[in-house]
Amino acid sequence: MPPLGLIAGEGVFPFLVARGARSAGRRIVCIGLRGSARPEIAAEVDEFRWVSIVRLGSWIRLLRRAGVSEAIMVGRVVKTTMYARLAWLHNIPDLRTARLWFTRLRRDKRPFAILNALADTLESEGIRLIDSTTYTQDQLVTPGVLTRTQPSAAQLEDARHGWELCRQLSRLDIGQSIAIKDKDVIAVEALEGTNAMIERAGQLCKTGGWTLIKVANAHQDMRMDVPTVGVTTIEKLAAARAACVVLEARKTTFLEREKVIELADRHGIAIVGMA
Template identity: 50%
Template sequence: MTDPDEPVGLIAGSGRVPVLVAQGVRRQGRRLVVVALRGQADPALRDLAQHFDWAGVTRLGRWIKLLRRRGVRRAVMVGGVRKADMYSPLRLLRYVPDFRTARLWYRTLRHDRRDHTVLSAVTELLAREGIQLVSSVKYCVEHLATEGLMTRTPLPRGAEADAELGFRIARASAQLDVGQAVAVKDGDIIAVEAIEGTDRMIARAGQLCPRGGWTLVKVARPGQDMRFDVPAVGPETIRRLKDAGAACLVLEAQHTLIVDKPDTLKLADELGIAVLGKRG
């Protein structure tokens, strides 16, 4: 059993989800130790943590040192890392690896740099150092998508068929580690998410389908490991969908987070976007 006096570690990337996790940890009365990824994490996490430190994305040795120093044995790793940044002109200065990261890269990741492979390798390294990663939604389960229509706004005509098609294509794309979202309109795949991320894919879909009325389908990987990289949407996603002419958002139930769920669903109703949860 988990010792309630034992601190919870949080390795925090970008976005709002790490803040939700931190708030959930504090609601349970647990001490929180945050390792915030530099250039990615929200500085507001400092106010929620008993101990807060910055660390580089490619500085795994520092992650381990900071967590072990505070007595952390169980941690959550959550939040995005903007992969596109790693292809910027200054990447060699921003992402110089430490010894542990370089060794992991050389031994394991040289020939397979897919997200799931990288995250699995990091998880195994942390476990060898006595730090077990737990489900990234353990402290924010109330924000998971549920099955069925989650808005008062009804599904538009044709969206149910598009949801079925989009779900199959998105799952296949996720299986290949390409992306986890697709845009569909009247049985045609408009856009598939890749390295640019969901937000930019939404903008691209809007350009390719100027008449609007399309559906965004976002899923988890088949056999999603809930310890990391759980897909998420939030208020900004809804606003971007509205701006791009989308009419419906379909999410994999129990495997996708809706950031600030009540507010996000309220906004979807205000903007006329139907939100549907679908079982995998």
Template identity: 45%
Template sequence: MCPSDAPNPPTPTGHQSPDWQASSLPRAAGEGSCSPSANQPIGLIAGNGTLPLLVADGILHAGNQLCCIGLADQYDRTLPARCSHFQQVGIARLGKWIRSLRKWNVTTAVMVGGVEHHRKYRRFQFLHYLPDLRAARLWYRTLSRDRRTGTMLTALADELQRNGITLIDNRTYIPDHLATPGLMTQTQPPAGVTADIDFGWPLFNDAVQLGIGQSMAVRCRDVIAFEASEGTDAMIARAGDLCSRRPWVFFKTCSIDHDMRADVPTIGVQTIQNIHEAGGKVIVLGSGRVIMLDKPDVLRAAEQLGIAILGM
């Protein structure tokens, strides 16, 4: 039983109850990022999903030349047509990434899109990618003690930097697709779950600093699921099973010190549909720290399914 008129519990020590209705909160989208000059060749290292397409369009809209590395078996097949230069390269062929980008005189690049990283836990799976010497050294030496996704991507960015290629903030070319402060939908959060929002956000904001996940589900002032390596969709399904379709709140953000050059959290239309099917009624996103793919479609889907989306 979770009565809607129950008093809000005290928030964790050192936090104030978040005012999610405030729309004047500072926007974090531009923090620490700067756009390269027009006409400069920009590299795009593209994994799967629609995010590389949005970033590609943003690069072209800014007047830059688009030079793309498409990760084999990952990138969208419509991507090459957008590019001045394109090369398909294996996921673990880091040396070829670097040689191609340098051949195109690229000194600035963006790395976006997904890779099914859960496969890394299969025995000898990394060797199945036929890594070159540079990638093998990174995997077996640099990452021997810590192979979390964020650590891997930061190490990769550092390796590119040592070779004259600077990875920049994923958000640089897609500011219009970021979560913004306050309520983003016409749909309001149900009265019965507002206490869960106030309870969950400060707790979640503390938890993500540990670097173990970027999503959480809350119902009746209790954490019912936290994302791990299984991914967001699996966590949503687990939350739905535990709640038996009773309303719950979905939270997503990243840590304050998260490396925005890679692995910025995202949600898309499919995420909205999955949350709806699992009984979720409210989505709370870190303002300026979560990418919405693409934002108009995400908001439209949420409205149609009666889900409220707000930024904190």
């Protein structure tokens, strides 16, 4: 079996993929996105190299040289870095990336457009991105109440009311999460990401008891765009006095499922999977 390529961004998800793939007998060649991936990922794989996020040509050369024909791309890249002052000086693209940016992505630089362009470019070079949950199926959110802590009737009503609102925001490619209480939307996720939105919701709703709803992107591609919830998310929710989390079942991944559910119960936060 050829080695599995792992394109690693921020967080725990790359570690879970590496461990799952190794348990399945795959040899792993990992390229870590500099400024996003954790250095410790190198100890979880067979080969490791750092790459720049804007040097797609080097991704392809390193993976092809290692004999990779299948790859998984996981881990967050902080979107706000794209808009930092002098961002291009810190991330000088290679010719391959620049060509992609100024041709195919010239008029549409939304995340799903960028991810699809990356996937197509890799595949044109014989490197096919596969479902990023292939080796982490045990971490997917399942339908129903997943914690011992049960949601209140009011929280379930907020979940039902806010679900379609959140789906509509996703279809418009604005964000994938909202904070809601008593059918009032407290905060909407945009470029800042879920964790920052949680902090803002806590500032706006001092009484607490609100519900976070998080859905998959309407344009979701399981190869590269799977929403995640980890220990950090629960810690942020607890600090912001949230009481319930509603996640899209089968399309959202826990980052260490048992730890997340145990921590949620410890803080009295209910987790609900909705389909």
